[in-house]
Amino acid sequence: xxxxxxxGVIAAVSAVALTILLLSSGTxxxxxxxxxxxxxxxxxxxxxxxVTITGEVVGDLMRRGxxxxxxxxxxxxxxxxxxxxxxxxxVSNVGIGIWAPLSELDDIQILGSYxxxxxxxxxxxxxxxxxxxxxxxxxxxxxxxxxxxxxxxxSHPFDYRLLVVVLxxxxxxxxxxxxxxRRVRRTLRKE
Amino acid sequence: xxxxxxxxxxxxxxxxxxxxxxxxxxxMTIPLITATLSAEWNTVLDFLVGILACAAFWLLxxxxxxxxxxxxxxxxxxxxxGGWLMAxxxxxxxxxxxxxxxxxLDACFDLMSxxxxxxxxxxxxxxxxxxxxxxxxxxxxxxxxxxIIVIALTFLFSGTAGAFKIxxxxxxxxxxxxxxxxxxxxxxxxxxxxxxxxxxxxxxxxLAEGMPxxxxxxxSVWLFMGAWSTGGFAPQSLNLLYYHSLWxxxxxxxxxxxxxxxxxxxYAVWTGNRREIYRNIEIRSFAATxxxxxxxxxxxxxxxxxxxxxxxxxxxxxxxLISGHTTTGNATVYSAxxxxxxxxxxxxxxxxxxxxxxxxxxxxxxxxGLRMGVxxxxxxxxxxxxxxxxxxxxxxxxxxxxxxxxxDPLVKGTMFIVIxxxxxxxxxxxxxxxxxxxxxxxxxxxxxxxSNTGLSAGLTGPLMPALMKVYYIFAMWAGRLEFVSxxxxxxxxxxxxxxxxxxxxxx
Numbered sequence: 001x002x003x004x005x006x007x008g009v010i011a012a013v014s015a016v017a018l019t020i021l022l023l024s025s026g027t028x029x030x031x032x033x034x035x036x037x038x039x040x041x042x043x044x045x046x047x048x049x050x051v052t053i054t055g056e057v058v059g060d061l062m063r064r065g066x067x068x069x070x071x072x073x074x075x076x077x078x079x080x081x082x083x084x085x086x087x088x089x090x091v092s093n094v095g096i097g098i099w100a101p102l103s104e105l106d107d108i109q110i111l112g113s114y115x116x117x118x119x120x121x122x123x124x125x126x127x128x129x130x131x132x133x134x135x136x137x138x139x140x141x142x143x144x145x146x147x148x149x150x151x152x153x154x155s156h157p158f159d160y161r162l163l164v165v166v167l168x169x170x171x172x173x174x175x176x177x178x179x180x181x182r183r184v185r186r187t188l189r190k191e
Numbered sequence: 192x193x194x195x196x197x198x199x200x201x202x203x204x205x206x207x208x209x210x211x212x213x214x215x216x217x218x219m220t221i222p223l224i225t226a227t228l229s230a231e232w233n234t235v236l237d238f239l240v241g242i243l244a245c246a247a248f249w250l251l252x253x254x255x256x257x258x259x260x261x262x263x264x265x266x267x268x269x270x271x272x273g274g275w276l277m278a279x280x281x282x283x284x285x286x287x288x289x290x291x292x293x294x295x296l297d298a299c300f301d302l303m304s305x306x307x308x309x310x311x312x313x314x315x316x317x318x319x320x321x322x323x324x325x326x327x328x329x330x331x332x333x334x335x336x337x338x339i340i341v342i343a344l345t346f347l348f349s350g351t352a353g354a355f356k357i358x359x360x361x362x363x364x365x366x367x368x369x370x371x372x373x374x375x376x377x378x379x380x381x382x383x384x385x386x387x388x389x390x391x392x393x394x395x396x397x398l399a400e401g402m403p404x405x406x407x408x409x410x411s412v413w414l415f416m417g418a419w420s421t422g423g424f425a426p427q428s429l430n431l432l433y434y435h436s437l438w439x440x441x442x443x444x445x446x447x448x449x450x451x452x453x454x455x456x457x458y459a460v461w462t463g464n465r466r467e468i469y470r471n472i473e474i475r476s477f478a479a480t481x482x483x484x485x486x487x488x489x490x491x492x493x494x495x496x497x498x499x500x501x502x503x504x505x506x507x508x509x510x511x512l513i514s515g516h517t518t519t520g521n522a523t524v525y526s527a528x529x530x531x532x533x534x535x536x537x538x539x540x541x542x543x544x545x546x547x548x549x550x551x552x553x554x555x556x557x558x559x560g561l562r563m564g565v566x567x568x569x570x571x572x573x574x575x576x577x578x579x580x581x582x583x584x585x586x587x588x589x590x591x592x593x594x595x596x597x598x599d600p601l602v603k604g605t606m607f608i609v610i611x612x613x614x615x616x617x618x619x620x621x622x623x624x625x626x627x628x629x630x631x632x633x634x635x636x637x638x639x640x641x642s643n644t645g646l647s648a649g650l651t652g653p654l655m656p657a658l659m660k661v662y663y664i665f666a667m668w669a670g671r672l673e674f675v676s677x678x679x680x681x682x683x684x685x686x687x688x689x690x691x692x693x694x695x696x697x698x
Contacts, residue, residue: 136503
């Protein structure tokens with residue numbers, strides 16, 4: 001009985017502590033969790049609001065003074081890219097530019113590309129339909145960028161079947177070349 | 192009576208097409224080298240397959256289609272139009288092998304889009320493609336902008352009289368130099384010089400904007416190719432929005448405006464005739480329609496009230512308007528923004544500018560400034576004629592390198608091409624509406640495809656119906672070649688099916 005009461009108290013204290021924690025870090029947890037597609041489809045609704053997106057960092061980290069730009073994609077390829085053997089989802093990439101202090105971007109190590117799967121990050125910040133600071137860009141000014149999962153090198157096993165195709169085609173080209181040379185010589189001899 | 196093409200006709204066309212495909216194979220060596228230097232070995236294999244397939248086709252045509260006869264106008268038209276289709280099929284091989292396309296049709300779509308400097312694409316997961324494939328995409332637009340036939344003429348044809356016939360069949364009527372091969376080489380000289388200078392400027396700006404030197408180097412070349420050719424491809428899926436840079440936008444804008452000018456104008460200015468810039472009807476026409484478009488854009492943005500500063504107007508409005516007008520397709524906004532953030536008036540301004548397009552004998556598409564100038568002057572002369580006494584002789588001329596008097600055949604020819612463009616715009620829009628797309632989105636993308644622009648309001652994508660993909664391929668191809676070659680190819684096909692045999696006719 002006493003043990004049950006004690007565990008009840010611990011649960012209540014934990015709930016209160018968690019609530020205090022959530023309220024104190026309101027900028028992080030009060031933000032609406034969205035996808036970039038949702039932002040693009042309804043920019044007016046999210047304009048100026050705190051949002052949280054989770055996705056893969058791709059391309060480059062472009063440093064501008066104490067801040068920097070990254071691009072975060074949260075399309076299906078950010079989970080498994082075509083280079084990793086992911087299937088075609090019938091969509092192009094969907095991503096958004098993130099403007100953040102360099103201190104928030106320090107943890108980003110790997111950027112998504114042909115050879116790499118980029119770090120997966122959770123970004124929280126203000127969504128701007130038309131950012132007046134950046135010439136009207138649609139972007140997110142991040143207050144927090146957290147690396148959830150480290151990126152890695154994508155392995156590209158050598159395609160031996162395609163090598164066989166190359167060799168067969170090379171054989172055909174050499175044969176045709178010889179036939180052509182023979183024909184040209186025959187024509188020259190006739191002339 | 193329609194004559195069935197003779198065996199010699201087919202041989203000649205096959206021989207010419209083989210040369211064009213060899214040209215495509217030669218271009219593939221550049222992405223092959225890029226992939227090798229980047230240690231992308233599977234991409235190397237993709238391009239080796241493409242190159243060898245092109246070489247095999249060329250050798251087959253050399254063996255079985257060799258003939259002593261020279262090309263006539265008809266053959267030239269067929270080689271130009273058919274050559275583009277064959278180039279699409281062969282060029283799609285390495286793209287399809289990359290695995291980034293859902294079907295071979297999608298790869299063909301992107302190839303035609305690249306060759307015709309349109310810029311629409313169905314490639315999936317662009318942000319993870321290899322350097323080799325990215326080089327291929329951008330090189331396509333650069334090569335296609337000069338004209339695939341121009342490439343073939345530059346390297347692969349000797350100075351035959353027939354060479355001019357296939358040159359002119361690619362939608363280019365002007366000879367910069369007396370010899371057409373020399374003209375083709377002059378076009379390449381102009382383009383390569385700009386490539387070096389333009390890429391260097393973009394690279395410096397990219398370094399200043401925080402890009403690493405090596406990637407900045409590749410991006411600068413690709414951005415230049417996309418802008419100069421008015422193709423509008425970019426190496427990242429966010430297109431120009433990826434860079435968040437006024438300087439990159441300024442540089443690419445200058446490049447695509449210069450790239451959209453007529454090659455004859457470039458040559459005239461290069462050879463010291465600077466007055467031509469102010470006198471040329473295409474520059475005047477472009478300036479007038481750009482001002483009209485800017486006015487409409489201002490009204491539209493004023494009503495929406497979203498883009499409030501001059502910088503925003505320039506970077507989001509004017510940039511995309513001029514990108515559309517030069518039929519480039521580089522964008523600094525999301526596709527959906529044309530419908531939602533631009534509003535109907537500004538969106539219509541972009542559509543109008545895309546439909547009008549750039550200069551004749553340039554890398555651009557659309558009606559072309561020259562034709563708009565001819566039509567405008569013709570209307571003006573008709574109004575003046577009606578307002579003048581019956582005995583008065585009213586004549587108008589346009590200045591394009593030299594003065595050209597406007598007469599009925601010129602106006603008829605001009606109107607024919609303009610009406611053809613209107614038809615492909617209307618057909619594309621109707622098809623989009625029939626498939627249930629928003630009419631304004633259907634109109635936007637149909638005009639974009641037909642005028643070889645490449646901006647999209649969101650319709651074009653891998654999930655669009657296959658019939659629309661095929662139609663867009665046709666629209667891009669027909670728009671780029673300005674219809675005459677296409678009509679010749681269709682009549683050639685008709686003649687094979689329905690024509691009377693030449694032997695029977697002789698009898």
